[in-house]
Amino acid sequence: MNINLDPSRDDLPLMANTSHILVKHYVLDLDVNFESQIIEGTIVLFFDSGNKFRKKSSSTEETCRPESNEACKFRMLEPCHISVTNTRTFSSKMGYNDFAICGKGEKDTSGKDGNHDNWKLASEISSSKYCCDTGNHGSEDFLLVLDCCDLSVLKVEEVDVAAVPGIEKFTRSPKLTVVSELRNQIVRELVTLPADRWREQLDCYARCSQAPGCGELLFDTDTWSLQIRKTGAQTAPDFPHAIRILYRTKPQGRSVTWTSDQSGRPCVYTMGSPINNRALFPCQEPPVAMSTWQATVRAAASFVVLMSGENSAKPTQLQEGYSSWHYYVTMPMPASTLTIAVGSWTEMKPETYSSNDLAAERRSFSPSEADFRCVGVCGHVEYPCRFQNASAATQEIIPHRVFAPVCLKHTCQETLLRLIPPCLSAAHSVLGTHPFSRLDVLIVPANFPSLGMASPHIVFLSQSTLTGRSHLCGTRLCHEIAHSWFGLAIGARDWTEEWLSEGFATHLEDVFWAKAQQLAPSEAQEQQELRAVLRWRRLQDEVRNSPEEMQVLSCLSETSSLGPRSTAVAVATEAFILPPFDYSQVFGIHNQTGGKAAIQESSPL
Numbered sequence: 171m172n173i174n175l176d177p178s179r180d181d182l183p184l185m186a187n188t189s190h191i192l193v194k195h196y197v198l199d200l201d202v203n204f205e206s207q208i209i210e211g212t213i214v215l216f217f218d219s220g221n222k223f224r225k226k227s228s229s230t231e232e233t234c235r236p237e238s239n240e241a242c243k244f245r246m247l248e249p250c251h252i253s254v255t256n257t258r259t260f261s262s263k264m265g266y267n268d269f270a271i272c273g274k275g276e277k278d279t280s281g282k283d284g285n286h287d288n289w290k291l292a293s294e295i296s297s298s299k300y301c302c303d304t305g306n307h308g309s310e311d312f313l314l315v316l317d318c319c320d321l322s323v324l325k326v327e328e329v330d331v332a333a334v335p336g337i338e339k340f341t342r343s344p345k346l347t348v349v350s351e352l353r354n355q356i357v358r359e360l361v362t363l364p365a366d367r368w369r370e371q372l373d374c375y376a377r378c379s380q381a382p383g384c385g386e387l388l389f390d391t392d393t394w395s396l397q398i399r400k401t402g403a404q405t406a407p408d409f410p411h412a413i414r415i416l417y418r419t420k421p422q423g424r425s426v427t428w429t430s431d432q433s434g435r436p437c438v439y440t441m442g443s444p445i446n447n448r449a450l451f452p453c454q455e456p457p458v459a460m461s462t463w464q465a466t467v468r469a470a471a472s473f474v475v476l477m478s479g480e481n482s483a484k485p486t487q488l489q490e491g492y493s494s495w496h497y498y499v500t501m502p503m504p505a506s507t508l509t510i511a512v513g514s515w516t517e518m519k520p521e522t523y524s525s526n527d528l529a530a531e532r533r534s535f536s537p538s539e540a541d542f543r544c545v546g547v548c549g550h551v552e553y554p555c556r557f558q559n560a561s562a563a564t565q566e567i568i569p570h571r572v573f574a575p576v577c578l579k580h581t582c583q584e585t586l587l588r589l590i591p592p593c594l595s596a597a598h599s600v601l602g603t604h605p606f607s608r609l610d611v612l613i614v615p616a617n618f619p620s621l622g623m624a625s626p627h628i629v630f631l632s633q634s635t636l637t638g639r640s641h642l643c644g645t646r647l648c649h650e651i652a653h654s655w656f657g658l659a660i661g662a663r664d665w666t667e668e669w670l671s672e673g674f675a676t677h678l679e680d681v682f683w684a685k686a687q688q689l690a691p692s693e694a695q696e697q698q699e700l701r702a703v704l705r706w707r708r709l710q711d712e713v714r715n716s717p718e719e720m721q722v723l724s725c726l727s728e729t730s731s732l733g734p735r736s737t738a739v740a741v742a743t744e745a746f747i748l749p750p751f752d753y754s755q756v757f758g759i760h761n762q763t764g765g766k767a768a769i770q771e772s773s774p775l
């Protein structure tokens with residue numbers, strides 16, 4: 171399974187087998203060490219092997235023929251839900267034709283009702299069970315495959331959640347005497363707690379994650395995956411539903427970048443890697459495996475830890491000059507959206523006015539259309555959704571913070587700080603409820619390869635956006651804010667269709683920015699048309715004058731042929747058929763994000 175990928179051409183292989191078992195929650199507990207450039211600690215995964223899976227797997231079991239070990243390994247692969255960009259190259263490299271890759275034209279179209287849930291999707295991917303003969307007593311153990319790359323896995327163990335004091339209340343069926351069944355039953359109850367008990371659920375996940383281990387599990391790693399099994403656990407429902415992995419990252423791992431900030435101090439951050447977070451933590455990458463997470467991250471006390479969590483974490487001082495930071499999310503998201511940045515950044519505060527004053531001033535500009543929208547009914551899995559929360563719906567400006575190296579303090583105060591409230595407010599006046607409850611903006615190191623990147627609750631901005639007048643900073647900020655809706659709350663299921671969210675965000679940056687500047691309608695239209703002409707010229711120039719591999723806008727050039735590019739289009743067309751500027755209806759289908767939802771920008775326009 172050592173696949174050589176050409177990052178410019180191939181998509182990532184999706185190794186995780188999500189048909190029978192899905193990660194519902196990750197608990198990360200990590201130490202960041204700048205001397206060794208290693209992040210080390212544990213991750214506890216909580217699984218659900220839902221009822222639908224159990225029924226399905228029993229009737230369609232498939233076992234390995236006595237072939238070579240390698241063949242056996244390949245059979246354990248899931249048919250990919252996400253297509254591989256260059257299928258032919260990819261499969262011939264692997265030299266194994268049983269590896270089922272969904273071609274672009276054969277993907278499921280379950281998105282057409284705009285209301286698909288994880289289980290349905292997952293069971294549509296594959297209904298057959300892939301087993302591997304372990305060679306141990308002729309048994310066929312269920313093999314859990316996680317996406318993982320460049321991690322040193324030190325130990326994998328089952329977690330004895332039954333040992334957590336007070337956990338008994340999570341077992342509806344006290345008759346269970348087999349202790350492994352009891353443990354799995356506890357996790358099943360825990361992962362299916364109703365959304366209004368999210369705090370209790372988070373707390374239980376945290377306590378369970380610290381429960382003692384109750385047996386090491388067998389594991390193996392290769393270039394793209396971590397494979398785990400428990401002797402005698404032949405089906406996903408039998409497999410431990412809470413496992414702890416001890417691991418450390420490698421300095422050369424490509425999920426995070428170790429570098430220096432503009433003040434020359436060390437920092438590390440996820441900068442939208444082509445391999446997503448696989449070199450940061452083992453995960454289920456296919457977007458059907460949407461999950462929540464919580465993380466405790468420790469670093470020397472001089473560092474600030476920022477994450478894509480929904481809480482604005484404050485440090486807890488530990489002994490010996492270390493601090494710990496705790497973040498969490500309650501909205502299930504693909505593992506690729508988890509974002510972290512650790513550095514000696516300073517929170518930027520306004521110098522002469524409070525941002526609230528400006529916000530209040532701006533708030534008067536127009537009665538918001540959003541006020542008339544009713545609080546919607548959502549079709550996604552249950553979680554504490556802001557679209558169903560009346561007070562969230564009227565919040566024009568969400569709490570926000572700005573972090574940057576101290577040497578950029580003046581520049582941030584001059585431009586960025588005063589732009590955030592009007593841009594957030596403008597976004598709310600056009601689209602209504604902010605999908606995320608807060609926003610951190612981080613000015614990232616100079617080697618950041620693009621102008622901005624949006625993740626849940628956090629936006630990375632290049633310092634280039636701070637130069638000149640407020641125009642570049644304002645439009646870029648509007649663009650990244652728009653990605654909270656398009657690209658994060660909803661998105662193409664297939665990340666080769668990223669241009670869809672780019673298209674919406676690029677369009678909306680003009681709409682938001684015109685509102686934020688309080689332009690008259692005629693001025694706004696003039697500005698928008700001018701920018702559209704510039705973009706069109708630039709695209710034409712690029713297509714005419716640059717070789718294909720150099721075309722940074724090439725994804726946008728596909729907008730003219732919406733034809734046969736499959737399911738993602740099916741999801742997105744629901745948005746496309748809306749009347750102009752009525753974005754409210756898409757909210758019913760939010761949170762169906764596909765794949766790499768941390769959106770990277772490279773267009774300077």
Ligand SMILES: [Zn+2]
Nearest residue numbers: 548555557558
């Ligand atoms: Zn919702």
